[in-house]
Amino acid sequence: MCLAIPGRVERIEGDKAVVDYGGIRREVDISLVDVKEGEYVIVHAGFAIQVLDEREAKETLKIFEELMENA
Amino acid sequence: MMQLRDKGMAEKILEKIRKINIPLKIMHVCGTHQDTIVKYGIDEMLKEYGIEVIEGPGCPVCVTTPSEILKAVTLAKNGHTIATFGDMVRVPAAGESLQKAKAEGGDVRIVYGIEDAVKMAKHGEVIFIGVGFETTAPSTAITLLRRPENFMVLSCHRYVPPAMDALLGMGEIKLDGIICPGHVSTIIGLKPYRPLSEKYGIPQVVAGFEPLDVLMAVYMIARQVKEGRHEVENEYIRVVKEEGNRKAMEAIEKVFEPAPIKWRGFPVIPDSKMRIREEFAEYDAERVYEDIIGGIENIPEPPGCKCGEVLRGLMHPSECPLFGKTCIPSSPVGPCMVSYEGACNIEYKYRKDVM
Ligand code: SF4
Numbered sequence: 001m002c003l004a005i006p007g008r009v010e011r012i013e014g015d016k017a018v019v020d021y022g023g024i025r026r027e028v029d030i031s032l033v034d035v036k037e038g039e040y041v042i043v044h045a046g047f048a049i050q051v052l053d054e055r056e057a058k059e060t061l062k063i064f065e066e067l068m069e070n071a
Numbered sequence: 072m073m074q075l076r077d078k079g080m081a082e083k084i085l086e087k088i089r090k091i092n093i094p095l096k097i098m099h100v101c102g103t104h105q106d107t108i109v110k111y112g113i114d115e116m117l118k119e120y121g122i123e124v125i126e127g128p129g130c131p132v133c134v135t136t137p138s139e140i141l142k143a144v145t146l147a148k149n150g151h152t153i154a155t156f157g158d159m160v161r162v163p164a165a166g167e168s169l170q171k172a173k174a175e176g177g178d179v180r181i182v183y184g185i186e187d188a189v190k191m192a193k194h195g196e197v198i199f200i201g202v203g204f205e206t207t208a209p210s211t212a213i214t215l216l217r218r219p220e221n222f223m224v225l226s227c228h229r230y231v232p233p234a235m236d237a238l239l240g241m242g243e244i245k246l247d248g249i250i251c252p253g254h255v256s257t258i259i260g261l262k263p264y265r266p267l268s269e270k271y272g273i274p275q276v277v278a279g280f281e282p283l284d285v286l287m288a289v290y291m292i293a294r295q296v297k298e299g300r301h302e303v304e305n306e307y308i309r310v311v312k313e314e315g316n317r318k319a320m321e322a323i324e325k326v327f328e329p330a331p332i333k334w335r336g337f338p339v340i341p342d343s344k345m346r347i348r349e350e351f352a353e354y355d356a357e358r359v360y361e362d363i364i365g366g367i368e369n370i371p372e373p374p375g376c377k378c379g380e381v382l383r384g385l386m387h388p389s390e391c392p393l394f395g396k397t398c399i400p401s402s403p404v405g406p407c408m409v410s411y412e413g414a415c416n417i418e419y420k421y422r423k424d425v426m
Contacts, residue, residue, distance in 0.1 A: 029186065029210070029213070031213055031318075032209055032210075032213065032316060032318050032319045032322070033316070033318070042254065042257065042310055044206050044207060044210070044254060045183070045184040045185065045203070045206075045207050045210050046183065046184030046185070046186050046187075046210065047184070047209065047210040047213070049206060049209065049254065049257050049258060049316060049319060050257045050310050050311075050312075050316055052309055052310055053308070053309050053310070054309075056308050056309040057309040060075060060283075060309060061075075061077065061080060061283075063308070064080065064084070064283070064287055067287075067291070068083065068084070068087050068290070
C-alpha cells in the first residue's frame, strides 16, 4: 500500500537517501525524482515517487477555502 | 499533515456538500483511499446526504487472477526462489497458495520492495512477483534497466486507466464521478484520465489520502455534477503534477509494453497488462519458464467468493454471504480479505466490532 505520509530527506548518497519519518529512518531509492536534502518525498515500495510541494502543502486548507468560496 | 484532519474544516466541506443536495454514486480505485474512508467513517457520513462512495478495482493484489497466482505457485513448486509482497503469499488459488508451497518446502520469501529481492539474487536466481499499478511499476522498471544478475520478474503489473474504461464501458453500474488514485496519478499525471471524462461524460477528481482530501474530492465532484461539467480536476496539488513523474513514466515505457490481460471480476481488458518488452526477455519469467507455466490459464475463482462483484462496485463486502463467517483475515477465502488494500479486509478491520 502507498505510504501516504511524506518523509524528510536527511542525507543523499548517489541514488540513495536516508528519509526521516518523525524519528524512524528508512533508506530510499531516489532515482525517480530530483530531490534535495531537507525536502519531503512520497515513498512507495522503497522508491521516492514524488517531491512534496511544501508551499502547496502548507496552503492546502487555504486553497480549500478559496475553492469553496468561489462556488 | 494534521491540519488535513481538522474537524471544523470537515464540517464546512460537509455543509457545502449538503447544500448541493444531489444524490451521487462515486467510485474510487485505491486501497489507501478505502482505508481512509472506512477508518474515518466518511462513507457513513456521506450516506446521510445520499452519497455513496465505493472501491472499484483499486487493489492490485485483488485484481491479480487465480491463474497468475498459480503460475507463481508452480514456479515455487518447481524449485525456484520466489520473492514477493506479504499479502501475495496468502492469496488462495485453486486450493494452493505461495504460503502453502512454502510450507511444503518451496523457497518463498517476503520482501518490502524489489530491492530486497535484488539483494537476495546475489546468492542465486530469484523470481520477483511484480504486482502493482503505475505506482509500483517504476521500481520494477528501474531495477530491470540496471540489468541485475540472477534476477527475473513475473509481471502482474497493470495500467489503471484501461480498467476504468472497461468498467465504465460495461455499463453495469451507473457512476456520477470518480476519485482518481492519488499515487497512480503522481506517476501518470492528469492527461490519461481526460479521454474517459470525454467518452463517458463523467467528472473525475484526483485526491490525496487524508480525510479532508477525500471530502474535498467528493465536494468537487458534486459541484461538477451540479454545474453540468465533466472534467478532470486535481485536489492533490501538493503532490500530483499535470505531467506526472516523467522519469518514472520513461522507465515504465522502456521496460514494459501494453498487452491484454484478464482482471479478477473482469473480462480481458485490452492494453492493461505491463508486459516486459522483448529487449528484457531474459528477465521475463513468463518467457524464460514458458514450458512450466505457459499453459496455466482460466483457473476458477474460489467457490462462493464475491470478490469479482466487490471489485466491480456491484456488491458491498458485508453483502457477501461468507464475509466475517468463513472468510476472515486469518483464513481468507478471496484476495479482497487478504490484502490490506482489499475492500473486505478494510471493512473487517474497522467494522468487525459493529457487525
Ligand atoms: S468476504 Fe471473502 S469470500 Fe466474500 S468477497 Fe470478500 S474475500 Fe471473497
